[in-house]
Amino acid sequence: xxxxxxxxxxxxxxxxxxxxxxxxxxxxxxxxxxxxxxxxxxxxxxxxxxxxxxxxxxxxxxxxxxxxxxxxxxxxxxxxxxxxxxxxxxxxxxxxxxxx
Amino acid sequence: xxxxxxxxxxxxxxxxxxxxxxxxxxxxxxxxxxxxxxxxxxxxxxxxxxxxxxxxxxxxxxxxxxxxxxxxxxxxxxxxxxxxxxxxxxxxxxxxxxxxxxxxxxxxxxxxxxxxxxxxxxxxxxxxxxxxxxxxxxxxxxxxxxxxxxxxxxxxxxxxxxxxxxxxxxxxxxxxxxx
Numbered sequence: 666x667x668x669x670x671x672x673x674x675x676x677x678x679x680x681x682x683x684x685x686x687x688x689x690x691x692x693x694x695x696x697x698x699x700x701x702x703x704x705x706x707x708x709x710x711x712x713x714x715x716x717x718x719x720x721x722x723x724x725x726x727x728x729x730x731x732x733x734x735x736x737x738x739x740x741x742x743x744x745x746x747x748x749x750x751x752x753x754x755x756x757x758x759x760x761x762x763x764x765x
Numbered sequence: 766x767x768x769x770x771x772x773x774x775x776x777x778x779x780x781x782x783x784x785x786x787x788x789x790x791x792x793x794x795x796x797x798x799x800x801x802x803x804x805x806x807x808x809x810x811x812x813x814x815x816x817x818x819x820x821x822x823x824x825x826x827x828x829x830x831x832x833x834x835x836x837x838x839x840x841x842x843x844x845x846x847x848x849x850x851x852x853x854x855x856x857x858x859x860x861x862x863x864x865x866x867x868x869x870x871x872x873x874x875x876x877x878x879x880x881x882x883x884x885x886x887x888x889x890x891x892x893x894x895x896x897x898x899x900x901x902x903x904x905x906x907x908x909x910x911x912x913x914x915x916x917x918x919x920x921x922x923x924x925x926x927x928x929x930x931x932x933x934x935x936x937x938x939x940x941x942x943x944x
Contacts, residue, residue, distance in 0.1 A: 669876050670874075674871055675778065677868060679779065681867065682783055682785075684863075688856040689853035691848060692842075694836065698833065702798070705801065709808060712808075712809055712814045714876075714878075715812070718879070720880075720882070724816075724897060725904075725908075727814075727817055728820065728897075733912075734825070735828060735916070735919075737919075738832055739919050739922075740919055740926070742833065743922070745840075746839070746927045755840065755842065
């Protein structure tokens with residue numbers, strides 16, 4: 666039986682990987698992908714607690730998080746397309762003015 | 766056996782996550798993210814959440830990653846020479862420090878809580894997917910409806926944002942750059 670602290674530690678490692686990715690990458694698409702890693706880490710945590718506490722609430726939250734991640738990806742990629750059309754850049758360092 | 770499977774899925778997940786952050790070519794990053802998502806689905810199966818594992822594969826790997834791939838394909842990005850932030854060493858150091866403290870705190874603490882009613886015996890009687898469905902359409906019905914409206918808003922927003930702006934022939938000549 667794997668203890669729950671192993672799952673929580675794995676979740677923390679994945680979350681920090683995603684956070685570091687958000688901080689150090691310069692490509693906007695990969696920043697969004699790092700956010701997906703962070704959402705997955707949260708899902709692992711929720712499902713692990715759902716299993717160990719014999720409750721369905723964690724699985725429900727994970728399902729809703731997946732739905733929210735889909736919406737976030739759709740809107741984020743649409744924003745990237747708009748920015749790319751106007752400025753030909755996906756670099757977050759170049760996207761620093763509110764209007765161009 | 767559980768430990769072996771857990772170690773396999775956890776190791777590959779972490780390696781794939783690090784590769785997603787560290788690789789230079791965005792398409793390779795996307796493939797590493799796909800590996801991560803599939804192995805997280807394996808972890809869900811280990812945790813008796815088989816419906817969630819299937820949803821993870823269908824929605825994440827099947828829909829969201831394809832969306833990312835299409836956008837990458839549309840953009841035709843060149844691989845950048847400098848793909849990391851200038852001060853990435855500082856962020857790496859800070860992130861490693863926070864991770865160390867998090868791990869110390871998390872591994873020290875004792876986990877517990879009020880046990881719910883969905884014990885493995887109950888789940889074996891009804892089946893995990895059916896239990897998910899019953900819970901979703903009884904206790905979480907309002908949230909389910911809200912997520913439907915939310916997804917509709919996201920779809921409308923994405924279409925409105927990504928649509929090519931209609932050319933208005935009163936203001937500018939047709940070949941002017943799109944503002």
